[in-house]
Amino acid sequence: MEPYLCPNCKTNRSRFNIIEQRAKSVKINPKSGEVEVEYTDDNLDVFHTPYNGPAKKIQCGSCGLIENEQSFVAYANHNRLS
Template sequence: MEPLLCPSCKTNRTRFNLIAQQVKQVKLNPQSGSVEQEFAEDAGPFHMSYQGPDYRVQCAVCGLNENMDMFVKMAQFHKQ
C-alpha cells in the first residue's frame, strides 16, 4: 500500500475506508428488475466482464469516494 492523500480536503493522510468491489455477473428481468440468472465465469459474448478496480477509497474526513489512484497521485504530488 502506498501513502494516500485526499484530493478533496487535502489534509487527510491517515483515515480512509477501503471498499472492496466484489463483482456478481447477472442477467436481470427488464420489467421487474429481478435477477433471472447469475453467471459464475463466462457470461457469454454479449456480456462484457468487469474491467474496474478491485478497491475504491473513501476519505473518512470529507467522504470523497474515488479510485485509489486519485489518492495515491495526490500524495505523490504533495510529498511531505
C-alpha cells in the same frame, strides 16, 4: 498499500474507507426484474461484457470524498511528508 493523501481536504493521510468492488454478473427478467441467471467467470455468455472497472475505490475518512485509489496515491506523491 502506498501512502494516500486526500486531494480534496488536503490534510487527511491516515483515515480511509477502502471500498472493495466485487461485481456480480446477472441476467434479469426485463419485465419483472427477477434475477434469472447469476453468472460466474466460467459461464458468462459471449454477449455479456465482464466487469472491467477498478477493483476498489477509496473514501476519505475526513471529508467523505470518494475517488479512485490512484487519485489519493498521486496526491500523496506530489506532497510527500518530509
